[in-house]
Amino acid sequence: NAGVMQNPRHLVRRRGQEARLRCSPMKGHSHVYWYRQLPEEGLKFMVYLQKENIIDESGMPKERFSAEFPKEGPSILRIQQVVRGDSAAYFCASSPLSGTPGNTEAFFGQGTRLTVV
Amino acid sequence: RKEVEQDPGPFNVPEGATVAFNCTYSNSASQSFFWYRQDCRKEPKLLMSVYSSGNEDGRFTAQLNRASQYISLLIRDSKLSDSATYLCVALSGNTGKLIFGQGTTLQVKP
Numbered sequence: 001n002a003g004v005m006q007n008p009r010h011l012v013r014r015r016g017q018e019a020r021l022r023c024s025p026m027k028g029h030s031h032v033y034w035y036r037q038l039p040e041e042g043l044k045f046m047v048y049l050q051k052e053n054i055i056d057e058s059g060m061p062k063e064r065f066s067a068e069f070p071k072e073g074p075s076i077l078r079i080q081q082v083v084r085g086d087s088a089a090y091f092c093a094s095s096p097l098s099g100t101p102g103n104t105e106a107f108f109g110q111g112t113r114l115t116v117v
Numbered sequence: 118r119k120e121v122e123q124d125p126g127p128f129n130v131p132e133g134a135t136v137a138f139n140c141t142y143s144n145s146a147s148q149s150f151f152w153y154r155q156d157c158r159k160e161p162k163l164l165m166s167v168y169s170s171g172n173e174d175g176r177f178t179a180q181l182n183r184a185s186q187y188i189s190l191l192i193r194d195s196k197l198s199d200s201a202t203y204l205c206v207a208l209s210g211n212t213g214k215l216i217f218g219q220g221t222t223l224q225v226k227p
Contacts, residue, residue: 033215042219043161043204048212056212091160093215104149104208106215108160 002027004094005074006109013082013116021077021112025094031055032075033093033106034067043091049075082116089113118143121207123218131226134195138221140205141187147216149208150188152179154201155220161204165190195225 005024013019025032034046045059049069060067064082069075079086090113093106123140130136142150153161165172167188171180178191188205205218 031213035217043217045214045216048214056214089158093161095215104213105151105163105166107163110160 004092004107004109006092006112008112009110010113011115013114015083015116016081019079019082019086019114021079021090021092021114022074023077023092023094023109024074025092026107029094029096031095031106032069033095034075034077035091035093037089037091039088046077079114082114084116087114087116119218120144120216121205121218123205123221125219125221127222127224129224129226130195132195132197134225135191135193136195136223137192138190138203138205138223139187140189140218142207142216143186144207144209144216145186147207147209150181151206151208152188152190153204153206153217155204156201164203192223195223197225197227199223200225
């Protein structure tokens with residue numbers, strides 16, 4: 001059973017370009033979380049999705065950022081018109097179910113390191 | 118006030134020492150709690166789940182005190198390889214969202 005897969009592992013974008021980060025959850029997991037981590041800082045929640053639904057996007061910047069988790073395919077975090085401040089590690093985690101003890105553990109992908117030059 | 122708070126440390130301890138980390142949470146509706154470990158520039162890895170009053174796994178013991186809304190992690194007989202950042206996590210009972218503390222850094226010295 002493959003773990004959470006994120007790609008690309010490293011992404012370099014020029015200011016103003018778009019960045020698309022992909023996350024394939026573990027088999028059988030229907031919940032996906034995205035977190036951002038700046039150097040020397042903690043994990044900051046961005047968005048929580050279920051298949052075809054955004055459950056909580058309270059951590060997403062109001063502009064330029066969007067996320068989706070379609071019925072088929074990976075979850076995508078999209079950053080439009082990137083700026084230097086978007087440079088960070090973006091981690092995705094997946095879990096099988098939410099709210100049910102024993103079915104709530106989340107497992108992380110290896111992250112995508114975004115560098116905006 | 119942050120939803121999940123931890124002392125960032127760093128905690129510097131010698132090999133073989135016992136060290137304890139505390140974590141407090143503000144949302145009384147939180148149902149499940151976890152400790153994750155994160156090594157430098159890598160993804161967080163699940164260390165322990167804490168569902169009821171606590172549990173033990175080898176040298177690691179996690180405790181949950183719902184009345185005081187805090188979780189603790191005890192590491193006995195520290196090893197050099199225990200050096201990492203330990204993240205306390207609460208599962209929000211309202212939204213199912215996982216809320217991370219800022220992490221506590223542990224450095225185990227020879």
